[in-house]
Amino acid sequence: MRETLDFLLHDWLNVQQLNARERFSDHSRETFDAVLDTCERIAREKFAPFNRLVDTEEPRFDGERVHLPQATHDALAAYVGSGMLSAAQDDAHGGMQLPCVVEMAANCFFSKASVAMSGYAMLTNGNANLLMAHGTEAQRRVFAMNEFSGRWFGTMCLSEPQAGSSLSDVATRAEPDGADFEADPLGPRYRLTGHKMWISGGEHEITENIVHLVLAKIPGPDGKPLPGTKGISLFIVPKHLVDIDGQLTGERNDVALAGLNHKLGYRGTTNCLLNFGEGRFTPGGQPGAVGYRVGQPGDGLRCMFHMMNEARIGVGLGAVMLGYAGYEASLDYARQRPQGRPMTAAGKDASQPQRPIIEHADVKRMLLAQKSYVEGGLALALFCARLVDELHTAPPEAADGAKLLLEVLIPIAKSWPSEWGLEANSLAIQVLGGYGYTRDFPVEQYWRDNRLNMIHEGTHGIQALDLLGRKVVMDGGRALMALATRVNDTVQRAAQVPGLSEASNELAAALAAVGSTTKKAWSTGVPEEALANATPYLQAFGHTVLAWIWLDVVLSLEAGAVRTAFSAAPTHDDQRREPSAADRPRREDDFAQGKRAAQRYFFAYELPKIHAWLGVVARRESLTREMQDRWF
The missing domain is CATH 1.20.140.10 (Butyryl-CoA Dehydrogenase, subunit A, domain 3)
Structure with a gap:
């Protein structure tokens, strides 16, 4: 895998170009390689050997605390020690100012070694990044910085037992905590009551605190919850209360584990039903879990x-x-x-x-x-x-x-x-x-x-509705046209390469089919008709995108090919300048032949599937809309 990763980063995505930008100017191929080497080693030594262990020795709740294998604690301590939680953050915040693409490439090793154990870190990083983008200075300093350091881990709490993906049906409530609730230095202070379901990393003792980001509805002017999603606000709800200096106060917040979910996979990650404000704990002698609002109301x-x-x-x-x-x-x-044994004209020879x-x-x-x-x-x-x-x-x-x-x-x-x-x-x-x-x-x-x-x-259905119902039609289809421009650029360059011209034509035809189908799906202007077959549209769209990715990747193997995904711009540093096209002969080694074979496979066996998927979308097939409950 490492050879493929290096190839994609340097020969296709041209990450060296990023080093010419001020934010990444202290980096080089050597620093990127050092990060990948470190993460590969930690994943190999601390994660991979225990992936089966954390699957078979699932998290266990004894009524007071959750028990995890020691290997989970050790692996995440090694991850924290690598600095990867804050890798993309500013130097001033203890980060490395790594490009996102290098950070994600480095995290590949952990996901491959044990996706369950690495899940705690992914959630924590996303939680802290959100606070850096939307939190106050105090929220960033107290909560995000302690997450980036690995002292605390984080979660996100959206789903509820009665409201999975339907966030307008969220029932968790947040009421202002006193008349001066806006004056708390950690942010406007509320009291939350409700239940959250399917919360990954929701309870453990890997770190001394857990920072929950919780969606809850605030009251409107009349004191009643606002309808739909209008009143949904975001709150920081720590497991243990903290002061303005980020120290634990010794008081437990009213967030309680109601039980662990035991799932098909990801068994090494705790998955929880959490109760907020059930009264098991009463911080400050008052009912409700203390939460600090992030951003504006609603x-x-x-x-x-x-x-x-x-x-x-x-x-x-x-x-x-x-x-x-x-x-x-x-x-x-x-x-x-x-x-x-080999099959011959005379049959198989058992000898x-x-x-x-x-x-x-x-x-x-x-x-x-x-x-x-x-x-x-x-x-x-x-x-x-x-x-x-x-x-x-x-x-x-x-x-x-x-x-x-x-x-x-x-x-x-x-x-x-x-x-x-x-x-x-x-x-x-x-x-x-x-x-x-x-x-x-x-x-x-x-x-x-x-x-x-x-x-x-x-789910797939939600992603499909987002794609066909919003992304490809927003702003007059600007995003779809931007993608089409990139795909067409690849098509035109591939058309000039012997052996790739047929694939170029096939990709052009697939793109045209997606475009015409998008118009046909919305030709009546009736959302219910357009979106009934959104998932087949998602599948066809995805296969077209992957065909484009594959063709663009193999173009970078050709003689004189410019690094295709992101062309290099001239820089002041000759050592970072893109080599001339003449310096790159056509790659003919086993690695390159394997990439070409995978591209050929995708075009021969996979890309033709899009026409069946697009067919039901283009004709706005009505079967799934007309199917009656009693017919099942």
């Missing part, structure tokens, strides 16, 4: 989606790495497992030795499918992370373009890897045959862990 969803979008890219990357882990395990097995199953065409098909899914998905996730760097550090015009691309790609970055990374895991089990179902091999656990990612941070 601004909760806007603030929370800052974390949600980062989390969606992170979920997609985690799904990719689980798929990658399964791919590598099944590839290793296929190279060692002897079974079957001949068996051959490794990797020599069978159908096993190669399954391995190629996995390779195309996981390496393509990794490229997609890193491309989106590179866009985040463009958004924050590029000149205004380039930053605006990156924002548009992120708008339309985030639903794909989350949903596509979680579906096709899972399919990769299913194929890995198939390669191992009966052994794939057993705990003697890791592939069954990878599948179980990955199955959750299709639901994490918004």
